[in-house]
Every structure is written in C-alpha cells, then in structure tokens.
Amino acid sequence: MMMKVSKSYTGSSKQRGTYDMKKSLIFLDHENIQNSIDLLAVIDLMYGKGNSITYAACLNHSGDEAMGLVDHIVNIQDDRIENHDLINLTNSLEEMHLIHAFDSILIPATQTGRMLAPRLSMRLHVGLVADVTAIEHNNGELEMVRPAFSGKIMAGIVNKGRRPVMMSVRQNVFNFISAESKNTQRTEFYPTNIQPSTVQLLESKEKERSLDIRDSEILISGGGGVQDNFHCLDFLANELDAQVSASRRIVDSGLASRKIQVGQSGKTVSPRLYIALGIYGSLQHIEGLNNVENIISVNVDKDAPICSLSDIVVVGDAVEFIDQLVKKIKNNRNIETGEK
Amino acid sequence: MNIICLVKFVPDVDNFVYDYDRNVLVRENVKMILNPDDAAALAFALKIKDKYPKTFIEVVSMAPKSIIGQLEDLLRRNVDKSTLISDKAFVGSDTYITSKILAKYLKAQTFDCILTGTHALDGDTSHVPAQLGELLSLAQLSNVLKIDESNFLNSIAIVDVDRERVISTYRVSLPAILSVQKESNYKLPHIKFKNLHLDVSANIHVVSNTDLSFDEKEVGIEGSLTKVSRTYPKKMEKKERIFVENDDEGIEVVYRFLKTKGYV
Numbered sequence: 001m002m003m004k005v006s007k008s009y010t011g012s013s014k015q016r017g018t019y020d021m022k023k024s025l026i027f028l029d030h031e032n033i034q035n036s037i038d039l040l041a042v043i044d045l046m047y048g049k050g051n052s053i054t055y056a057a058c059l060n061h062s063g064d065e066a067m068g069l070v071d072h073i074v075n076i077q078d079d080r081i082e083n084h085d086l087i088n089l090t091n092s093l094e095e096m097h098l099i100h101a102f103d104s105i106l107i108p109a110t111q112t113g114r115m116l117a118p119r120l121s122m123r124l125h126v127g128l129v130a131d132v133t134a135i136e137h138n139n140g141e142l143e144m145v146r147p148a149f150s151g152k153i154m155a156g157i158v159n160k161g162r163r164p165v166m167m168s169v170r171q172n173v174f175n176f177i178s179a180e181s182k183n184t185q186r187t188e189f190y191p192t193n194i195q196p197s198t199v200q201l202l203e204s205k206e207k208e209r210s211l212d213i214r215d216s217e218i219l220i221s222g223g224g225g226v227q228d229n230f231h232c233l234d235f236l237a238n239e240l241d242a243q244v245s246a247s248r249r250i251v252d253s254g255l256a257s258r259k260i261q262v263g264q265s266g267k268t269v270s271p272r273l274y275i276a277l278g279i280y281g282s283l284q285h286i287e288g289l290n291n292v293e294n295i296i297s298v299n300v301d302k303d304a305p306i307c308s309l310s311d312i313v314v315v316g317d318a319v320e321f322i323d324q325l326v327k328k329i330k331n332n333r334n335i336e337t338g339e340k
Numbered sequence: 341m342n343i344i345c346l347v348k349f350v351p352d353v354d355n356f357v358y359d360y361d362r363n364v365l366v367r368e369n370v371k372m373i374l375n376p377d378d379a380a381a382l383a384f385a386l387k388i389k390d391k392y393p394k395t396f397i398e399v400v401s402m403a404p405k406s407i408i409g410q411l412e413d414l415l416r417r418n419v420d421k422s423t424l425i426s427d428k429a430f431v432g433s434d435t436y437i438t439s440k441i442l443a444k445y446l447k448a449q450t451f452d453c454i455l456t457g458t459h460a461l462d463g464d465t466s467h468v469p470a471q472l473g474e475l476l477s478l479a480q481l482s483n484v485l486k487i488d489e490s491n492f493l494n495s496i497a498i499v500d501v502d503r504e505r506v507i508s509t510y511r512v513s514l515p516a517i518l519s520v521q522k523e524s525n526y527k528l529p530h531i532k533f534k535n536l537h538l539d540v541s542a543n544i545h546v547v548s549n550t551d552l553s554f555d556e557k558e559v560g561i562e563g564s565l566t567k568v569s570r571t572y573p574k575k576m577e578k579k580e581r582i583f584v585e586n587d588d589e590g591i592e593v594v595y596r597f598l599k600t601k602g603y604v
C-alpha cells in the first residue's frame with residue numbers, strides 16, 4: 001500500500017516521502033457529491049498542492065465521481081446503515097480513523113454533514129470548526145475562517161493541538177480543479193460496530209414551492225431599466241428555478257405586486273444570488289438586501305450604486321442579457337443531456 | 341411526560357448597528373433575545389402541555405446570571421422549571437465544552453425528550469445538539485419543521501424534517517434530541533396579563549461548577565479545543581468586480597460563474 005501511494009507521486013516536482021504526507025479524509029455526501037469533492041480544494045489550501053494523501057469515504061455509494069481526483073475511495077458497505085443513520089455512520093468513520101489516523105477530516109456542511117461532523121468530532125475528542133469559508137495561515141498556524149452573527153462578522157478559528165483537524169465546509173464556496181489524474185485505489189470497508197437504529201425514514205416529499213421572495217435562493221429582480229419588459233424576467237427565472245422580485249419603481253408603476261418589492265418599504269431578502277436587472281441601487285433598495293452571497297447586476301450605467309456591490313457587472317441592456325443568458329443555459333443543458 | 345428544552349439567549353443581530361466609518365459592529369446596548377429556533381422548540385413543548393396538562397417542561401440554559409429575568413419570563417409562560425447553568429469557570433467555552441457541561445447536567449435528569457433549536461443566531465454552528473446526541477447516546481435530528489402531537493406521548497415522535505430539496509418524515513423512538521427550526525412556525529405565546537408579575541423565583545435553579553465538579557482546567561477557555569484567533573467585520577464593498585458586456589464573452593463569464601457557484 002505504501003508503495004502504491006508513493007508511486008503515484010513520482011514525477012511530481014515536489015517529491016516528498018509518504019512519511020511527511022498529510023492524510024486527509026473527506027466525506028462524500030451522496031446528496032451533494034460534486035460539492036463534497038470540491039473540499040479537495042480546502043485540503044490543497046491547508047497543506048499545499050500535492051502534499052497530502054486524500055481519502056474519500058462514502059456510504060453505500062460507489063463514489064465514482066471522485067475517481068482520478070483522490071488517492072483512495074473507501075466505500076462503507078453495509079445495507080443496515082441508512083443515510084440518515086448518523087450513529088452508525090459515526091461508528092464507521094471512527095473505525096476508519098482508527099486504521100488510518102487522519103491528520104484532517106473534512107465534511108461538507110450539508111444537512112447530513114452538519115449533524116455528522118459534531119457527532120464524529122465529539123467521538124474523536126477533537127474540536128470542530130463549522131461552516132468554513134476560507135483557509136488562512138497565520139504565524140504557522142492553520143486558521144479556519146467562518147462567518148458568524150448571521151454573516152455580519154467573520155471569525156478566524158484555530159484548533160488547539162489534537163489531531164485530526166476537523167471542520168465542516170460551507171457548500172458552494174470552494175471549487176476544485178485538477179489537471180492531473182490520480183491513480184485512485186478503491187477499498188471496500190465493512191464496519192463491524194453496527195447498532196440498531198432508532199430512526200426510521202417513512203417518506204420524502206418534494207418541497208412545495210413557496211411564493212414568498214424571502215424563501216427564494218435566487219432572485220431575478222427588476223427595476224426602472226426593465227420597466228417596459230418586466231415580464232421577460234420570468235424567462236430567466238424559469239431557467240434558474242428562481243423567483244422574480246422588483247424595486248419600488250416597478251411596484252409603483254403597477255407592474256408588480258407589493259408582495260415582491262425588495263427594500264426599506266418592501267421586504268428584506270437573503271437569497272444566495274441576486275440578479276439586479278436595470279436597478280439603480282438606491283439606499284432604500286439596498287437596505288432590503290441582507291446577507292446576499294452573490295450579486296450580478298446588468299445596467300447601462302456602470303456607475304450605478306448597485307454595481308459596486310456586485311460580483312459581476314454586465315454593462316448593457318437587461319432584456320438583451322436575459323435573452324442571451326437563457327439561450328446559453330438552454331444550449332448547455334442540451335449538450336449535457338446529449339440532445340441536439 | 342418530561343420535556344427538557346435547551347435554550348440560548350443571543351444578541352439581537354438583526355438590530356446590530358454597523359458603523360461603516362470605523363468598520364465595526366456597535367455591540368453596546370445590544371439586547372439579548374431568545375434564539376428564534378429555540379423559541380419555536382419551546383413553543384411546541386408548550387403546545388403539548390396545553391393539550392396534555394400533565395406534561396412537565398424544564399428549560400435549561402448555560403449563560404451568565406444576567407439572563408435570569410428572561411428565564412423568569414419563560415416560567416410566566418407556563419414552563420415548570422428553569423435551570424441556569426452558570427459559573428465563572430465556564431466562560432469562554434467552545435461548543436465541545438458547552439456540550440460536555442450540558443451533558444453532565446442532563447445525564448442526571450430524567451426526560452422523555454430533549455428539544456433544542458437547530459442553530460443559534462450568534463455562533464450559528466449547530467454543533468451542540470448533535471454533540472449532545474453523541475454524549476447522551478441518543479438519536480438527534482436537525483431542521484425539524486413539525487412534530488406530530490398525537491403520537492408524542494407514546495414514546496414515538498413522527499417528525500417532518502427540512503432537507504433542502506425535500507421534506508422527509510421520520511419515526512424516532514424517544515428519548516431523542518429533536519432540533520426545531522423557526523420555519524416550523526411554532527410561535528411562543530405572550531405572557532398572560534394576570535401572570536405578568538407572577539413571582540416565579542422559586543422555580544429558577546442555578547447550577548454551578550460546585551454541582552457539576554469539573555476540573556477548572558477542562559472547561560472554559562482553557563479546556564476548549566478551538567480558539568477564536570480574530571474576528572473582523574465582513575466588508576460589503578470588498579468585491580473584486582468583473583465588468584463584462586452583453587457579448588459572447590460576457591455571457592460566458594456569467595454562465596461560468598453560475599456554474600461554479602452551483603446556480604445552474
């Protein structure tokens with residue numbers, strides 16, 4: 001085993017023995033595999049690219065998505081463990097840790113991950129940092145950065161001494177891109193310590209879509225700049241599974257109901273993504289944006305105040321933008337699903 | 341039936357004042373409120389008590405003594421007992437230690453169910469409920485939206501859980517730890533007028549380290565396994581903006597962005 005591991009690193013510019021390689025485990029939550037794999041980017045930030053041996057653990061799932069990206073895929077195989085059975089999942093990961101002695105264990109902050117990480121860290125008697133969004137190094141100390149107080153402040157947290165370093169990682173923050181393809185080893189893992197579960201899944205239902213703009217992850221919002229074509233926002237909203245909201249100008253001109261107005265005299269919203277189409281961004285409007293992760297604004301005037309809060313500013317006509325982006329999304333979807 | 345509700349009092353973050361000139365949060369005079377998720381959990385317990393008056397509800401909070409007044413207000417809402425875990429030695433405990441302290445107290449109690457919030461507004465880690473699950477060897481479920489009232493007395497909880505895209509229904513044997521979220525819409529009732537000034541001091545119990553007898557080195561800042569090394573305000577303006585136009589290249593940039601962030 002040692003041989004194989006060192007072999008996959010020959011030829012890399014930074015040759016190191018397996019000896020000082022860090023061993024990291026990431027948990028692949030089958031409900032968000034891609035994002036779980038992106039946690040590899042965090043490992044690179046912690047130890048530097050290529051300085052770790054990476055393990056991906058998954059429960060009753062092939063984990064094929066991680067082939068070529070990690071050094072080891074460990075499949076926990078046991079039909080008795082269901083995905084919501086956090087006690088037995090913890091038992092299995094503990095057993096795995098006793099074998100491999102990981103330097104760090106990273107868990108995606110999914111619904112499952114957020115229940116799993118605290119349980120496992122308590123079992124292993126180590127500290128845990130929640131919802132990490134950045135990694136810093138300060139005087140040789142590893143600092144895990146996370147939002148606190150509803151995202152109003154950021155906190156840098158260090159782990160005192162004990163190993164493994166454990167964290168849950170905020171979803172959709174990191175993005176792992178790798179040029180090299182690894183020679184991934186696959187191991188089946190049969191846990192020995194299984195206890196009867198006291199939790200039983202009865203049924204799962206798709207969520208009903210709420211029509212409240214405050215519940216929407218993505219808002220397509222329109223202002224004075226799209227006054228003549230406000231209905232076009234629906235086209236983009238449909239593609240992104242988003243809801244439409246508006247500035248007061250639109251509401252005052254009778255084009256939309258007050259229920260979807262964002263701002264001081266409207267609603268305070270916290271979507272992850274806010275697409276501002278033809279919105280100026282007056283103070284009263286901005287006041288309605290609380291803890292929005294990303295803003296894309298489309299405006300003919302690149303100096304409109306909303307633009308200074310945006311990740312991307314598209315300088316141009318908003319309706320044309322909708323047109324083109326909708327086309328792009330549709331095209332790419334067809335390519336992905338293999339349709340013409 | 342005995343229900344223990346774990347409650348935490350948190351700064352009212354929505355009313356934090358941000359000083360943009362100095363780039364600091366003005367934290368003076370910030371009011372402490374009952375964490376919204378915990379209020380929802382407690383509201384469910386009170387609903388059960390309304391229906392089955394023999395229910396006994398205890399709220400447990402680890403906090404400074406200054407929140408006694410707020411605990412009294414919970415007693416005036418029909419809670420039977422308030423326990424305040426408070427000791428200078430506990431100050432600065434991280435979630436790992438907070439859970440150890442709470443667990444030591446809870447292990448000595450009898451209960452059919454522990455209710456908590458899913459996450460707290462301040463730290464927002466969601467660690468404590470799951471860590472307690474581990475320490476007390478109990479199943480724990482976060483993001484609870486609804487608990488079926490009719491089965492609850494038969495040592496069974498049928499609960500609806502918010503799992504991002506779906507709502508799942510689970511059957512959980514009690515005792516267990518159920519962590520409610522405020523989207524459940526269980527609302528804490530107002531204090532009845534006649535109870536506004538009810539003397540409830542006899543039902544407040546303060547538990548200190550004399551009772552729990554931890555070695556002072558294993559709790560508080562010293563015992564904690566994580567340490568906050570610095571905090572800084574999140575700067576709203578610090579975005580590295582990208583300017584593009586409505587051409588192929590611009591739309592590609594936008595599309596890539598949506599793709600990387602998982603929006604499409």
Ligand SMILES: Cc1cc2nc3c(=O)[nH]c(=O)nc-3n(C[C@H](O)[C@H](O)[C@H](O)COP(=O)(O)OP(=O)(O)OC[C@H]3O[C@@H](n4cnc5c(N)ncnc54)[C@H](O)[C@@H]3O)c2cc1C
Pocket residue numbers: 222223224225226246247248249250261262263264265266267277278279280281282283284285288298299300301304316317318319
């Ligand atoms: C007490 C009070 C409370 C208020 N509360 C609210 C509130 O809750 N919510 C709210 O929104 N407002 C509120 N307002 C009003 C607010 O101040 C603004 O008047 C309003 O938001 C302006 O709307 P707008 O940005 O959509 O439109 P405009 O100010 O008309 O801006 C339109 C923007 O679109 C751009 N544009 C023009 N044509 C195009 C095009 N073809 N393609 C792309 N971009 C284009 C322009 O460059 C401009 O930046 C309040 C005001 C007061 C006094």
Ligand SMILES: Nc1ncnc2c1ncn2[C@@H]1O[C@H](COP(=O)(O)O)[C@@H](O)[C@H]1O
Pocket residue numbers: 346347348375377378400401402403435438455456457458459460463464465466467468469
């Ligand atoms: N100090 C505390 N005292 C009592 N309950 C707590 C305390 N800290 C956390 N909890 C409970 O754990 C939940 C999650 O809090 P947190 O782990 O801080 O996000 C809260 O909603 C409370 O129910």
